Amino acid sequence: MEREKDYMMSQEIVQNIAQIKFRILQAQEKAGRKKDQIQLCAVSKTQPTELIQVSAQCEIDLFGENRVQELLYHQSADAYGKKPVDLIGHLQRNKVHFVVGAVRMIQSVDSLRILEEIEKHASSHQIIQEVLLQMNIGKEASKTGFLEEEIQQVLEYAQTCSHIAVRGLMAIPPQRDTEKESRKDFAKMYDWFERLKCECGTTAQMKVLSMGMTHDFEQAILEGATLVRIGTGIYGTRMYKK
Numbered sequence: 001m002e003r004e005k006d007y008m009m010s011q012e013i014v015q016n017i018a019q020i021k022f023r024i025l026q027a028q029e030k031a032g033r034k035k036d037q038i039q040l041c042a043v044s045k046t047q048p049t050e051l052i053q054v055s056a057q058c059e060i061d062l063f064g065e066n067r068v069q070e071l072l073y074h075q076s077a078d079a080y081g082k083k084p085v086d087l088i089g090h091l092q093r094n095k096v097h098f099v100v101g102a103v104r105m106i107q108s109v110d111s112l113r114i115l116e117e118i119e120k121h122a123s124s125h126q127i128i129q130e131v132l133l134q135m136n137i138g139k140e141a142s143k144t145g146f147l148e149e150e151i152q153q154v155l156e157y158a159q160t161c162s163h164i165a166v167r168g169l170m171a172i173p174p175q176r177d178t179e180k181e182s183r184k185d186f187a188k189m190y191d192w193f194e195r196l197k198c199e200c201g202t203t204a205q206m207k208v209l210s211m212g213m214t215h216d217f218e219q220a221i222l223e224g225a226t227l228v229r230i231g232t233g234i235y236g237t238r239m240y241k242k
């Protein structure tokens with residue numbers, strides 16, 4: 001019985017990924033963007049190792065995890081196969097040393113203290129850690145991330161950290177009532193992305209604009225996302241352990 005259920009779930013995941021890939025392609029065409037500019041990040045939080053392994057065989061580009069513990073656990077169980085994994089959830093300072101060097105990118109850098117801590121550990125490992133700066137584009141009290149008025153200074157500070165490479169920006173914009181409104185948030189992010197590239201002379205380094213989730217990734221692509229993070233759309237509704 002369990003086995004049958006697992007098999008059905010695996011099939012569903014394979015189909016879901018194919019569908020998402022198709023929708024990404026369509027949105028990309030609609031936006032008049034070139035092919036292969038958008039990475040699909042499978043957000044595997046709360047999923048069992050076996051299902052993550054199934055998705056690792058599919059056409060996804062990378063995995064995204066929210067929690068350090070889960071990420072390390074799945075990594076040690078070889079769940080991700082050959083696919084890279086990024087941290088996309090809020091990171092506490094006392095956990096930075098677990099992830100520096102263990103992930104491709106830390107997408108969720110949301111404070112100067114975290115930047116400092118990443119620099120410290122990357123420096124002691126003699127590596128360069130790639131990161132994205134997370135922006136709180138909707139100025140929501142419930143979310144972390146840098147505000148528009150501080151992002152430029154933060155990037156300038158990050159550029160003084162010789163063991164950190166800022167690859168771009170990440171955001172989780174507010175849930176809006178209309179498509180038009182949510183596209184505005186994404187457009188704002190794109191503006192910042194382009195502006196920071198020019199003003200900080202980082203055009204070559206800054207390549208990633210991570211935005212768009214299951215409910216809004218097409219709008220994000222229309223506004224210039226280069227990486228979309230899809231959880232529910234691939235794995236179905238998450239089952240949080242009690």
Ligand SMILES: *Cc1c(COP(=O)(O)O)cnc(C)c1O
Nearest residue numbers: 043088213214229230231232233
């Ligand atoms: C959970 C999560 C996602 C995926 O959300 P879905 O709505 O399930 O696609 C994307 N980004 C972050 C930061 C998340 O925490």
